Amino acid sequence: MNIYLPISFKKCDAITKMNISWLSNYIISFLIILILNFVLPRMVPGDPLHAIYGEEALIAMTPEMEAEIIKRFALDQPWHTQLITYITALITGDLGYSYYYRTGVSDVVLSFLPWTLLLTGLAFVISSCIGFILGIESGYRRGSKLDGCMLSSMMFLGGMPDFFIGIVLLLLFGVALGWAPLGGAMSPYAGHTGIDLLLDIVHHLILPLISLVLVQLAPTYLLTRNAMLTTLRARFIMTAKATGLKEGAIRYRHAGRNSLLPVVTAMGMRVPHMITGALFLEIVFSYPGVGTLLNTALSARDYPLIQGVLLIVTVTVLITNFLVDMTYIRLDPRVRYAR
Template identity: 30%
Template sequence: MLKFILRRIIMMIPQLFLLSVLVFLLAKAMPGDALTGQLAGNPKMDAQTLEEMKEKLGLNDPIHIQYVRWIKNLLHGDLGMSYTHQQPVNDLLAGRMWNTILLSAAILILTYMIAIPLGIISGRWTDSWADKLIVGYSYVSFATPLFIFALIMLFIFGFKLGWFPTGGSVDIQVEKGTFDYYVSKLNHLLLPALSGALINTVGTIQYLRSEIIDTKLKDFVKTARAKGVPESSIYWRHILRNSFLPIAAFLGYEITGLIGGSIFLESIFSYPGIGQLFLQSILQRDYSVVTALVMISGLATLIGTLLSDIILSAVDPRIRIE
């Protein structure tokens, strides 16, 4: 196991290098530059002053020199300067990163809290009225775009019923660190987290349902029944244990997938996370922030893939990769 983990970590180095090259080239290929988004609406800025600022910041240097300078700073933990927000990208991401991590963790927890019981019920009692309701719910969730569902949830529970806040991550009136602060934080988190979870459950429900149905027909399950093993024991010790393998394997991919989904959720619910910042930075052409966020997302994807393999081999020792 240790050799496998070390080998995968070493393989991540060239993958991250190729990702950095691709991200940098795509950022440079986009129209405008880091100053265009900031100064486009400034009537006092003339072309000469803009050109002088570009020269000062090294934006007119050859592209390979700009890349080497950027990658050196990246290796030293310097993500650059946000020209739109006029502060280092590290400081800009510090507050928002934890909001996104908190939202992603809440979505993941709620997803499994909802999907696992429904998948077990649907798989164990196939073709029952409960199974038909769950399958119908899965089809509706699969066919509904996340941003449409989030808008409906915001309209009903935020504006119409007023049960949840319609924006932000915490009330500005409460003092940080107090009990009211954490209650407000939870209150702002629940609606976007629940909206994301209700849509994300479809994959887990279908995987678990299919695995339970397939495992029920396996020879070792028939043998256990022939030996007189109680049905409840067969389900918990034989069927469910094997059915959870694909769920465990996709845990890492679920984590990385939440980062992409957070862009819509954070934008719709005005939740101050890196997803909302990513969209704003693209519109404002703040490419230092865009490249930093894409690199962070790529690193998270590689770590999630590694985590999936580790979890899968830990759950089923028969398939450990040495």
């Protein structure tokens, strides 16, 4: 027992150091984004209130509201005082005041964010699973007609813009056939509850979800297929075939499992593209997510709301990338000792 204790301690120490190192990188990235989000609006020439809120907002503001905002965010104070006030407000969940919605930015974003998380979360899981399975099957059958058809289809889908597939599906199934609603996340004033409400949400979600899955399917498929082609040439695959293992076990348990590592790495890089794709698709389908909110904020030039949305999206991307990195460490123990 005493022989294995030092090895266990060394493994735990290596894992802890790796986790702390990666976590510190994400903290530094978050602080840089936070500072940029604070500094850039204040670098615009003129009054900080005009720079942050814009001329259009100030026309609709009363003098009492202007005085309250200046006092609330210390806009008449030096930059270091404003930065402390800004960080203190963020810690308490105060992202500013949206003059378009006449309420706090955090309240507005939190009312739209769940719909985006629902859409992107389901699309991420579905596209990853389907793309991984199709990539394994295609790579294992390299040169067959099935491989050629799947490769051509995925190359075609991969070249499509995010919003174009959504427009085509909306025109076909929403306008021409009338099988799907043209917008929204649920039927207004329908009064659905329970299972009827769930089915209504799924009915509105299906087209945006299919559009986002089709857009994100190609990268996972192509990477898995290429990883499979490399893994199938490895010696341990030849050994597994020589021992008489079933094709299913070789395909998934040995080749597929070892092809999973580069796919997991690419998942972290897919998250920003998936979120931006979801933002465009939400506008196409009038889906009440963060993309629709950002479009409204840009049209109204509600700068605090724009900053709040971008900050929330950035934090979501950082958290997702961090979770993917931690998953990669668990899948491949060799990464723990890379440094």
